[in-house]
Amino acid sequence: MTTRYNITLEQLTQHLATLNEKPFRAKQIWEGLYQQCRPLSEITNVGADLRDHLGDFLPLALSEVVRRDGDHGTTTKWLWQSERDHTQIETVLMRYRDRATVCVSSQAGCAMACSFCATGQAGFERHLDVGEIVEQVVRAQHDSPQRVSNVVFMGMGEPLANLDAVWAATERIHADMGISARHITISTVGIVPGMRKLADLPLPVTLAVSLHAPDDELRDELVPINKRYPIAAVIEAAREYVARKGRRVTFEYACIERVNDQLVRAEALADLLRGFPGGAHVNLIPLNATAGFNGSPAGNLRIQNFANALTDRGVNATVRRNRGTDIDAACGQLRARNA
Ligand code: SAH
Numbered sequence: 622m623t624t625r626y627n628i629t630l631e632q633l634t635q636h637l638a639t640l641n642e643k644p645f646r647a648k649q650i651w652e653g654l655y656q657q658c659r660p661l662s663e664i665t666n667v668g669a670d671l672r673d674h675l676g677d678f679l680p681l682a683l684s685e686v687v688r689r690d691g692d693h694g695t696t697t698k699w700l701w702q703s704e705r706d707h708t709q710i711e712t713v714l715m716r717y718r719d720r721a722t723v724c725v726s727s728q729a730g731c732a733m734a735c736s737f738c739a740t741g742q743a744g745f746e747r748h749l750d751v752g753e754i755v756e757q758v759v760r761a762q763h764d765s766p767q768r769v770s771n772v773v774f775m776g777m778g779e780p781l782a783n784l785d786a787v788w789a790a791t792e793r794i795h796a797d798m799g800i801s802a803r804h805i806t807i808s809t810v811g812i813v814p815g816m817r818k819l820a821d822l823p824l825p826v827t828l829a830v831s832l833h834a835p836d837d838e839l840r841d842e843l844v845p846i847n848k849r850y851p852i853a854a855v856i857e858a859a860r861e862y863v864a865r866k867g868r869r870v871t872f873e874y875a876c877i878e879r880v881n882d883q884l885v886r887a888e889a890l891a892d893l894l895r896g897f898p899g900g901a902h903v904n905l906i907p908l909n910a911t912a913g914f915n916g917s918p919a920g921n922l923r924i925q926n927f928a929n930a931l932t933d934r935g936v937n938a939t940v941r942r943n944r945g946t947d948i949d950a951a952c953g954q955l956r957a958r959n960a
Contacts, residue, residue: 623679623752624679624680624681624682624704624750624752624753624756625654625661625675625679625680625681625682625752625756626654626681626682626751626752626753626755626756626759626793627682627750627751627752627753627755628679628752630647630648630651633647633650633651634647636678637650640671640674642671646667646671649664649666649667650664650667650675651797653666653667654759655759655793655797655798656797656798656799658759658762658763658798659763660763661675661676661679662676680704681704681756681760682703682704682705682750682752682753682756683701683702683703683704683710683753683756683757683760684701684702684704685699685700685701685702686699686700686701686702686709687699687700688700692715695715695716695717696713696714696715696716697713697714697761697764697765698711698712698713698714699711699712699713699757699760699761700956701757703729703753706747708729708746708747709729709956710726710729710749710753710757710776710777710956711726711776711777711956712724712725712726712757712760712761712776713776714761714764714765714769716765716766716767720770720771720804721765721767721768721769721770721771722769722770722771722772722773723757723758723761723762723769723771723772723773724773724775724776725754725757725758725772725773725774725775725776726749726754726757726776726777726778727748727749727754727774727776727777727778727779727780727783727786727787728745728746728747728748728749728777728778728779728782728783729746729747729748729749729777729778730743730744730745730746730747730777730778731743731744731745731777731778731779732744732745732779732782733779733782733810733844733845733846734845734846735810735831735833735843735844735845736842736843736845736913736914737843737875737877737908737911737914737916738911738914739909739911739912739913739956740777740778742911742912742913742914743956748778748782748783748786749778749783749786750786751786751789751790751793754786754787754790755790755793755794757776758772758794758798758800759798762798769798769800770800770801770804771800771804771805771806772794772800772804772805772806773805773806773808773829774787774805774806774807774808775806775808775829777956779809779810779812780807780808780809781807781809781810781812781815781816781818781819782812782815784815784818784819787807788822791805791807791824791826792824795824802824802825802826803825803826803827803868804827805824805826805827806826806827806828806829806871807819807826807827807828807829808829808830808831808873809828809829809830809831810831810844810846811830811831811832811844811846811847811850811855811858812846812850813850813854813855813858816828816830816855816858816859816861816862817858817861819862820858820861820862820865820866821865825866825867825868826868827868827869827870827871828859828862828866828868828870828871829870829871829872829873829904830855830859830870830871830872830873831844831872831873831875832852832855832872832873832874832890832903833873833874833875833881834852834881834886835852835886835889835890835892835893836852836886836889837851837852839880839881839886840852843877843880843881852893856893856894856897859872859897860897860898863897863898863899864898867899868899869899869900869901869902870897870899870901870902871901871902871903871904872894872901872902872903872904873903873904873906874890874903874904874905874906875906875907875908875909876905876906876907876908876918876919876923876924876927877908877916877917877918877919878908878916878917878918878919878920878923879919880916882919882923882924882927884926884927884930886927887926887927887930887931888930888934890903890931890936891930891931891934891935891936892934894936895934895935895936897936900937901936901937902937902938902939903928903931903936903937903938903939904938904939904941905924905927905928905938905939905940905941906940906941906943907919907921907924907940907943909943924940925940928940
């Protein structure tokens with residue numbers, strides 16, 4: 622028993638052979654599902670009987686629990702339930718004038734326990750399979766008037782803790798859906814062996830590293846895995862990634878008022894990242910307040926001062942506008958609200 626976006630082209634071809642279908646049928650269906658990205662019922666160049674059979678044989682993995690539109694219809698968030706075990710995951714589609722980005726989950730829950738993150742507060746349930754990851758992108762595309770151009774692994778879970786499935790999904794999103802590798806971003810809490818493995822894999826996907834503090838003392842508190850992979854080791858693995866892939870690395874920094882947003886920390890961060898190969902890029906994100914964390918978003922002025930301190934010291938920084946705060950779009954929040 623598999624699901625519609627979990628089956629491989631090879632398995633589909635074998636299955637159709639057992640039905641005495643012509644070999645080119647598998648290709649037609651595959652192109653319909655991915656390249657043209659149509660719902661199965663709309664792949665009308667194959668007969669209705671075969672479509673009906675495949676509908677039963679290859680069910681969807683996810684059913685919609687909640688769908689919310691925000692930001693005047695440009696942001697859509699889904700809470701899905703797995704048909705298999707009813708575990709819940711989230712996906713967000715963000716449309717801009719020049720691009721459309723889908724933010725996908727790689728795990729149900731997360732074992733990394735970052736203190737400010739709603740998913741981390743809820744704990745780990747299980748890894749998602751390839752089909753469950755790919756289906757999030759496909760179904761967002763089905764509902765998007767714009768072509769999905771970017772995929773970011775910034776939903777629930779730690780992608781490098783589920784790298785086999787994440788990588789197989791990445792290859793399909795790239796090769797079959799036609800999304801460019803550099804427009805696929807894998808965001809990690811800093812699992813050093815996973816970063817090394819990713820550097821060995823062929824596609825030049827973009828790497829984002831969730832730093833959130835320039836010193837181990839504070840990072841230990843915010844991102845407990847820092848005790849195993851401290852800042853220096855994470856930065857070194859990020860350097861290796863740049864050396865291997867020639868891609869710029871982004872560092873994410875959730876700004877928490879008077880916790881990690883002080884000017885001395887901006888200076889320490891600049892010292893840490895100055896001279897980073899290819900030029901490090903820091904993304905400053907105001908914290909999304911979560912129920913289990915006693916901290917609030919840094920104010921705009923404090924974030925702007927922090928950004929200026931970085932740029933003054935030669936480190937590129939941007940302040941990311943929050944999307945979807947009206948629809949609980951921050952990691953793990955929609956699920957937490959529906960629990
Ligand atoms: N496990 C991956 C993906 C996590 S979600 C990682 O750690 O990178 C993507 C980003 O959102 C991470 O940088 C994460 O730290 C950040 N994030 C999680 N909860 C947040 C919150 N409440 N406010 C702001 N950023 C948050």
